Amino acid sequence: MTAGSSELDSLYQEIILDHYKNPLNKGLRQPFEAEVHHVNPTCGDEVTLRVHLDGDTVSDVSYDAVGCSISQAAASVLTDLVIGKRVTEAMSIHQEFLALMQGKGQVEPDEEVLEDAVAFAGVAKFPARVKCALLAWMAWKDATLTAAEKETDR
Amino acid sequence: MTPFTGPGLLPDLDVIRKDFPILGRTLANGQPLVYLDSANTSQKPQIVIDTMVDHLERHNANISRAMHQLGAESTEAFEGARDKVASFLNAPSRDEVIFTKNITEGLNLVANTLAWAEGDLALGPGDEVLITEMEHHSNIVPWQLLTQRTGATLRWIGLTDVGQLDLSRLDELITERTKVVSLTWVSNMLGTINPVREIADRAHQVGALVVVDAAQAVPQMPVDVVASGADIVGFTGHKVVGPTGIGVLWGKKSVLDRLPPFHGGGEMIETVTMERSTYAPIPYKFEAGTPPIVEAIGLGAAVDYLAHIGMEHVHRHEQTITAYALEGLQTVPGLSVLGPLDVRLRGGAISFEIEGVHPHDVATVLDTRGIAVRAGHHCAKPAHARFGVQSSTRMSSYLYTTPAEIDALVEGLHYTRDYFKVGA
Numbered sequence: 001m002t003a004g005s006s007e008l009d010s011l012y013q014e015i016i017l018d019h020y021k022n023p024l025n026k027g028l029r030q031p032f033e034a035e036v037h038h039v040n041p042t043c044g045d046e047v048t049l050r051v052h053l054d055g056d057t058v059s060d061v062s063y064d065a066v067g068c069s070i071s072q073a074a075a076s077v078l079t080d081l082v083i084g085k086r087v088t089e090a091m092s093i094h095q096e097f098l099a100l101m102q103g104k105g106q107v108e109p110d111e112e113v114l115e116d117a118v119a120f121a122g123v124a125k126f127p128a129r130v131k132c133a134l135l136a137w138m139a140w141k142d143a144t145l146t147a148a149e150k151e152t153d154r
Numbered sequence: 155m156t157p158f159t160g161p162g163l164l165p166d167l168d169v170i171r172k173d174f175p176i177l178g179r180t181l182a183n184g185q186p187l188v189y190l191d192s193a194n195t196s197q198k199p200q201i202v203i204d205t206m207v208d209h210l211e212r213h214n215a216n217i218s219r220a221m222h223q224l225g226a227e228s229t230e231a232f233e234g235a236r237d238k239v240a241s242f243l244n245a246p247s248r249d250e251v252i253f254t255k256n257i258t259e260g261l262n263l264v265a266n267t268l269a270w271a272e273g274d275l276a277l278g279p280g281d282e283v284l285i286t287e288m289e290h291h292s293n294i295v296p297w298q299l300l301t302q303r304t305g306a307t308l309r310w311i312g313l314t315d316v317g318q319l320d321l322s323r324l325d326e327l328i329t330e331r332t333k334v335v336s337l338t339w340v341s342n343m344l345g346t347i348n349p350v351r352e353i354a355d356r357a358h359q360v361g362a363l364v365v366v367d368a369a370q371a372v373p374q375m376p377v378d379v380v381a382s383g384a385d386i387v388g389f390t391g392h393k394v395v396g397p398t399g400i401g402v403l404w405g406k407k408s409v410l411d412r413l414p415p416f417h418g419g420g421e422m423i424e425t426v427t428m429e430r431s432t433y434a435p436i437p438y439k440f441e442a443g444t445p446p447i448v449e450a451i452g453l454g455a456a457v458d459y460l461a462h463i464g465m466e467h468v469h470r471h472e473q474t475i476t477a478y479a480l481e482g483l484q485t486v487p488g489l490s491v492l493g494p495l496d497v498r499l500r501g502g503a504i505s506f507e508i509e510g511v512h513p514h515d516v517a518t519v520l521d522t523r524g525i526a527v528r529a530g531h532h533c534a535k536p537a538h539a540r541f542g543v544q545s546s547t548r549m550s551s552y553l554y555t556t557p558a559e560i561d562a563l564v565e566g567l568h569y570t571r572d573y574f575k576v577g578a
Contacts, residue, residue, distance in 0.1 A: 008518075043514060067512065068513070069574075070514070129518065
């Protein structure tokens with residue numbers, strides 16, 4: 001064991017590595033009201049993400065993504081957390097996750113709200129990797145707002 | 155393991171390392187720094203730091219405009235740096251050395267002024283600009299802008315599977331329509347050294363202007379701008395042990411004289427009336443406003459430092475370290491190098507992939523062991539796309555890199571695979 005390995009373990013929690021190897025809800029599906037494509041320009045990670053709303057419920061989130069373990073696991077955990085939730089509730093989970101990521105490791109995550117996403121608490125201590133964790137979450141918010149606008153337009 | 159002491163390494167490597175104070179620091183958990191990101195930016199020797207501090211402490215004044223003793227000292231130091239750079243590049247005239255912010259600004263200077271040029275340098279529909287598929291974004295985007303603005307067509311030389319320029323169709327690519335050929339001397343991603351002279355000669359047969367991005371060449375091999383055959387050669391200061399914020403664009407006087415000014419402002423003029431202005435001769439025509447004075451002086455100290463060691467010795471050291479690194483990397487299962495494996499064809503930046511581990515994850519694991527590498531697309535997305543990869547990990551050495559640091563990298567990569575339980 002080297003000095004860096006406990007630090008590494010705080011970043012690469014087993015939950016993250018599990019989601020990376022066996023991602024949930026991956027692949028693009030029909031139907032959807034909004035599709036977005038987000039890129040992390042500095043590293044090249046990409047996600048295409050679709051949101052299907054059923055009234056005020058997030059009925060499906062499907063995605064296709066390329067990138068590192070953190071960005072891929074984040075997309076998987078995100079979909080698992082928000083699918084089936086009401087939009088307002090999902091948005092507050094988003095807010096909670098964002099606060100955790102931007103908290104420089106000082107924010108205590110609420111496991112009740114974040115479930116598997118608490119595993120990302122260690123990422124906040126690696127400034128270079130915060131963007132990886134947020135890529136899919138930002139794409140989801142973007143797509144959901146677009147889809148919700150379409151809902152209200154109907 | 156017995157430490158590697160191959161011929162070709164710089165003989166006073168431990169003394170050279172002491173010139174770079176940062177190499178003595180430790181990182182989190184007391185890890186010594188293993189800096190393998192010099193193609194991104196190089197570290198700075200004490201002489202560069204001291205020269206800049208001394209200037210700021212004792213000689214600081216604006217140049218050329220200040221009619222006092224400090225102004226004279228500052229101007230002398232700034233123009234002295236131009237002389238040093240001219241001599242380092244074997245430029246026929248010091249006036250052909252233009253200080254820019256970096257190589258990106260240098261390439262944009264050329265592409266922008268060509269958009270405004272008249273006469274035989276002017277571009278329009280039917281004209282072509284030729285680049286290559288291995289360029290850094292800074293040698294792609296300015297030419298996309300130029301061709302979009304003028305209606306000219308952008309073309310490029312493709313790459314072979316081993317990461318060299320595919321010159322088999324050069325006759326179709328360099329034609330009477332070609333007005334500009336712009337290429338990198340050494341690829342920042344593949345490491346490939348390109349046959350600049352051969353391409354320049356072909357381009358000149360059709361009267362095209364030849365621009366060379368030497369950002370990765372000037373740091374690691376002797377560069378003689380005349381022998382290169384190019385019309386314009388640019389590089390950036392911070393990759394040649396100099397500071398950031400300063401770059402160099404060398405160009406033949408006959409070409410620079412025919413290009414219109416880039417930025418308008420102070421010091422680039424001869425005279426100004428409310429209606430119009432006339433312009434100063436080169437280099438000042440292209441140096442509007444107060445330049446990065448202390449940065450230029452720092453760059454002068456940097457090229458002096460490298461010249462003192464000797465660029466042929468630096469090049470030999472880089473080749474020796476690169477050969478040693480290529481050998482070590484081959485021992486890592488699932489690792490594939492992007493670019494030539496023959497050390498004679500390449501420079502000291504090695505990009506690679508490890509099957510099953512994303513480059514960011516590789517870089518993070520290495521970072522916790524004190525090893526600094528770059529991960530991502532290295533501002534060369536098209537070159538990555540050519541090889542069907544989204545990103546890669548890149549190690550890049552320099553004159554202060556030791557074989558022990560390469561050993562640390564290779565060991566770190568084995569550890570990375572174990573950590574992610576790849577192909578156990």
